[in-house]
Amino acid sequence: MGTVHARSMDPLPMQGPELGVQADDMDLGEPDREEKQEVLENKDVVVQRVHIDGLGRTKEDILTYEIADVFRAKSLIDVMKKSHEARQKLLRMGIFRQVEVVIDTAEGADAVPNGLDVTFEVKEMRRMTGSYNTMVGNNEGSMVLGLKLPNVFGRAEKMTFQFSYGTKETSYGLSFFKPQPGHFERNFSLNLYKVTGQFPWSSVRETDKGISTEISFPIWRTNHTLKWEGVWRELGCLARTASFAVREESGHSLKSSLSHAMVIDTRNSSILPRKGALLKINQELAGYSGGDVTFLKEDFEIQLNKTLFWDSVLSTSLWGGMLLPLGDKPSSIADRFYLGGPTSVRGFSMYSIGPQSEGDYLGGEAYWAGGVHLYTPLPFRPGRGGFGDLFRTHFFLNAGNLCNLNYGEGPRAHLSKLAECIRWSYGAGIVLRLGNIARLELNYCIPMGVQSGDRICDGVQFGAGIRFL
Amino acid sequence: MSLAAEAFVSQIAAAEPWPESATLYQPLKEDQILLSDSASSLAVQTFLRMCGLPIQVTCRPNAEYMSPSGKVPFIHVGNQVVSELGPIVQFAKAKGNSLSDGLDDVQRAEMKAYMELVNNMLLTAELYIQWCDDSTASEISRPRYSSPYAWPLNHVLSYQKQWEVRKKMNAIGWAGKNLEQVYEDVSQCCQALSQRLGTQPYFFNKQPTELDALVFGHLFTILTTQLASDDLAEKVKAFSNLLSFCHRIEQTYFKEHDRESSGSSRHSKGSLP
Numbered sequence: 001m002g003t004v005h006a007r008s009m010d011p012l013p014m015q016g017p018e019l020g021v022q023a024d025d026m027d028l029g030e031p032d033r034e035e036k037q038e039v040l041e042n043k044d045v046v047v048q049r050v051h052i053d054g055l056g057r058t059k060e061d062i063l064t065y066e067i068a069d070v071f072r073a074k075s076l077i078d079v080m081k082k083s084h085e086a087r088q089k090l091l092r093m094g095i096f097r098q099v100e101v102v103i104d105t106a107e108g109a110d111a112v113p114n115g116l117d118v119t120f121e122v123k124e125m126r127r128m129t130g131s132y133n134t135m136v137g138n139n140e141g142s143m144v145l146g147l148k149l150p151n152v153f154g155r156a157e158k159m160t161f162q163f164s165y166g167t168k169e170t171s172y173g174l175s176f177f178k179p180q181p182g183h184f185e186r187n188f189s190l191n192l193y194k195v196t197g198q199f200p201w202s203s204v205r206e207t208d209k210g211i212s213t214e215i216s217f218p219i220w221r222t223n224h225t226l227k228w229e230g231v232w233r234e235l236g237c238l239a240r241t242a243s244f245a246v247r248e249e250s251g252h253s254l255k256s257s258l259s260h261a262m263v264i265d266t267r268n269s270s271i272l273p274r275k276g277a278l279l280k281i282n283q284e285l286a287g288y289s290g291g292d293v294t295f296l297k298e299d300f301e302i303q304l305n306k307t308l309f310w311d312s313v314l315s316t317s318l319w320g321g322m323l324l325p326l327g328d329k330p331s332s333i334a335d336r337f338y339l340g341g342p343t344s345v346r347g348f349s350m351y352s353i354g355p356q357s358e359g360d361y362l363g364g365e366a367y368w369a370g371g372v373h374l375y376t377p378l379p380f381r382p383g384r385g386g387f388g389d390l391f392r393t394h395f396f397l398n399a400g401n402l403c404n405l406n407y408g409e410g411p412r413a414h415l416s417k418l419a420e421c422i423r424w425s426y427g428a429g430i431v432l433r434l435g436n437i438a439r440l441e442l443n444y445c446i447p448m449g450v451q452s453g454d455r456i457c458d459g460v461q462f463g464a465g466i467r468f469l
Numbered sequence: 470m471s472l473a474a475e476a477f478v479s480q481i482a483a484a485e486p487w488p489e490s491a492t493l494y495q496p497l498k499e500d501q502i503l504l505s506d507s508a509s510s511l512a513v514q515t516f517l518r519m520c521g522l523p524i525q526v527t528c529r530p531n532a533e534y535m536s537p538s539g540k541v542p543f544i545h546v547g548n549q550v551v552s553e554l555g556p557i558v559q560f561a562k563a564k565g566n567s568l569s570d571g572l573d574d575v576q577r578a579e580m581k582a583y584m585e586l587v588n589n590m591l592l593t594a595e596l597y598i599q600w601c602d603d604s605t606a607s608e609i610s611r612p613r614y615s616s617p618y619a620w621p622l623n624h625v626l627s628y629q630k631q632w633e634v635r636k637k638m639n640a641i642g643w644a645g646k647n648l649e650q651v652y653e654d655v656s657q658c659c660q661a662l663s664q665r666l667g668t669q670p671y672f673f674n675k676q677p678t679e680l681d682a683l684v685f686g687h688l689f690t691i692l693t694t695q696l697a698s699d700d701l702a703e704k705v706k707a708f709s710n711l712l713s714f715c716h717r718i719e720q721t722y723f724k725e726h727d728r729e730s731s732g733s734s735r736h737s738k739g740s741l742p
Contacts, residue, residue: 232622240537244545251531254622292619358548 047071047079048106048115054122058095059154065182066090070118079103083118090122092184094158095151098123125150135164140198142166155181169196186217201351203242203360204249206334207234225261228289230254233334243358249333255293257286267305271439272375272392272431274313278303286335287326294326295335312376317469319344319400320368324407336363339402340423340454342463344369346398347425347447352455354402368418369400371469375431392431396443398469399424423449438466487564491546492525493517494532500616501530503609504694505595510542512686513554517544518722519677520566530617558679568678576673580680583665583672587680590658591687593643594651598701600634602648605697648700656704659688663708670717677718684711685718 050067052060066089073079083101090099099122106115131146142164149159158177164170173193180186191214196207210231217224233253237246260283267276280301287294299321306314325331338361340348354364375392382388401422405414429443441463447456495510496502502510510526517524524544529535536543536552543552544560551560561567569577599610614630615623638644643651662684671677672684688711692702706712 232625234534236534237537240550244548244550247535247550248529248531251534252618252622252626254619290619292617292622 043076043114044074045076045079045114045116046112047073047118048111049117051117051119052122053119054124056124057127057154058124058151058156062093062155062181063090066093067120076103076116079116079118083120087120089184090120093156093179095125095156096122097125127151140166140168142169156184168198171195185223187215189214189216198238199351200238201338201349201361202333202363203238203246204333205236205238207236208232221264221266223263223265225263227259227261228257229259230256230289230291235332235334243360245357245362246333246360253293253332253334254291255286255335256289256291257284257293258289259284267303269436271433271436272313273303273305273315274307275305277305292329293332293335294329295331296324296326297335298322299337308374310376312374315373315375316371317373318368318370319469321366322405323365325365331365333362336365337367337402338363339367339369339400342441342443342457342461343465343467344398344469345400345423345425346396346427346443346461346463346469347445347457348423348450349455349457353400353423353451354454355404356453364402365404366414366418367400367402369398369469371396371398378430390433392433393428394431394441395426395428397424397426399449400469421449421451423447423451423454438464439468440464441468485547485564487522487561487566488547489523490525491523491544492527493542493544494527494529494535495542496532497528497530497617501613502528503599503613504690504696505592505599506533506541507694508592508595508687508690509540509554510686511690512683513542513544513557515685515718515722516554516558516568516679516682517561519568519682520561522561522566554679554683568676568682571676572673572678580673580678583662583680584683586658586661587683587687590654591691593638593641594655594658594701595687595691596634597638597643597646597651598648598696600631601638601644602697606631608697652700652704655701656707659705659708659711663711666710666714668710670714681714681718685715689715689719 047070050070052063052067055063067086070079070082070086073082080103083103087099087101090096099120102119102121104117104119106112106117127149129148129150131144131148133144133146135142135144143166144162144164146163147161151157152159156179159175160177161172161174163172171194173191173195175189175191175193177187177189180188191212192210193212194207194209196205198205208231210229212227212229212231214225214227231254233255235250235253237250262279262281264279265276267273267278278301282297282299284295284297286297299319301317301319303315303317308314321337323331323336338351338354339345340353341350345353351363352361354367355362374395376394377384378388378391378393383391399422401418401420403417403421405417425445425447427443427445429441429445432440434440441461443461443463444459445457445461447458450456493510493513496506514524514526532541532543533539537550538552540553543550544557546560549560551557558567569580572580598605600606611624611627611631615627618626635644646654666672671681673680688705691705692712692715694702696702
């Protein structure tokens, strides 16, 4: 590292500069600088060369796809626009720390008067970057070490390793990511991991050791992900006092599943969007590729956003899912759905709705949840245009139900079962956006439709998360 | 089990009588259970029968992981879960069922010493033969232990178990022994038990105690379980008073019980030679 090579790239043959050169331009050769000044704005120009300066281990061939469009530009404005787009594409690959664009008139023996040279001055990422965090949460403190190798083999491949050493549990994950050259959205990734989770609402500790491979690709406006996952799961009781229903689920299982996810996202932001819609459909078939867990799982998520008067936004969302155990084994506590908490049906404690045994929530095989939110800016709009824009006040109405279905009964019975004993809640609160990945909420909630066994959080409830109803 | 946990269990246990629905959990009888677990399970069942406490036996492939101590068998009584013979004896005592109340302090100490001998010698020998004798491990223990699991988890779990037991053998200094030495240890243990028993019906004369349950559990299982070779059973068969002891307990607590109440809890097994 550290040495900077300058390399020139020959233009792609298709858009060769010769094609755009007119014969009468060739014999202009006055040495006088004054006369060489021309207003290029509305004139046809030809991009003769594109240089990328500062390449070290990056292979040129993947970059030609990203910058090819620059050669198609026909006017200066076009060149600037295309160069800007190319810069964005280069940055998106996550292999450069910095990309600067310099547009200059062409020089050299074969330069033409309306020829331009575009130079991308890039700074590659370090071969290896590391991070170190400490986290506190869930009655546990942990130290997270991360290692990232961007651009391992020079074609935007990425290798990441994370190791988390906690006071109770250790987890790690190793992942390899490779995009298809020229189509960054089409990519392949391979993950190896060990994750341990403690779920106090079910008194369960789960240790997963797994391997997964994933292919993502866009079709029209949708994004698809196909995934195979093989995971060895070990369930255990968190405490001696765990209910016997949870104790019965303890032990090892091997899940091998194929899953498909489809996402359409037209929202302008994933946290606090102002407009647009989201549709997510996920289906998982476990058991036919090995392992001893068999089920079919379907779930979906819909969100619609609309801006109303005075910068307020009306947001509605609906979630639902079903788990169908195939074969004669009942479903596992690790596969079932959970509902409730400050990020789903507010006013109830975390995952504390539905079937339970001695205070341990066992989850359900079917659920739905819906929410209507009205987001408005803070009253009197303090900190407008700055810090204050990270906050919103919201009024919400949530509802949902979680239960087990008897699959022999038919769809009509299922619908009536999901429609009875609906839990719902309403309230208001303040939302804080954290970057574009997470948000914090402080709400005053009034839970309604509480069934016996549900654990509620009447009054002030604090929530943090990345997925919200 | 820690002292605090033990105290906790006995305090809670005292409150309620022994329910009819009490259940004993063990690994699958036909395909999965191994000699050592089978012996421990039989010892607990024998003890409960001697106390006259009803128990239903349920087989679960994940019994080992359901157990709070990671060892089988365990019993589920009311909302209590108690594993292994020692704590179960304590638990039954807290509910007012004890076999060793008639003993004086010296006898009780002696009983504890013999129980330790059985656990340290017979149980360890069983574990050694199961997991450290290569032919037994590969032909019997690993395939049976891993039978409920899918490939490749079956291999992972059985080798993990084998590795754990071998580590334990290393720690207690048994790793250097060969099979002959282990058989010799079993023989010596039986010799000691045989001498203590003498011509009495039970170890402490007329009344059975938990020691009788433990010895019966191990010896009877050794005698009736088909292993890679018959050598282990042959060592036990050399002591005729131990054989008749096993026969007597089987007759008294299993055959008769089953005849009386064509029972819900039946322990089907081979008969003595």
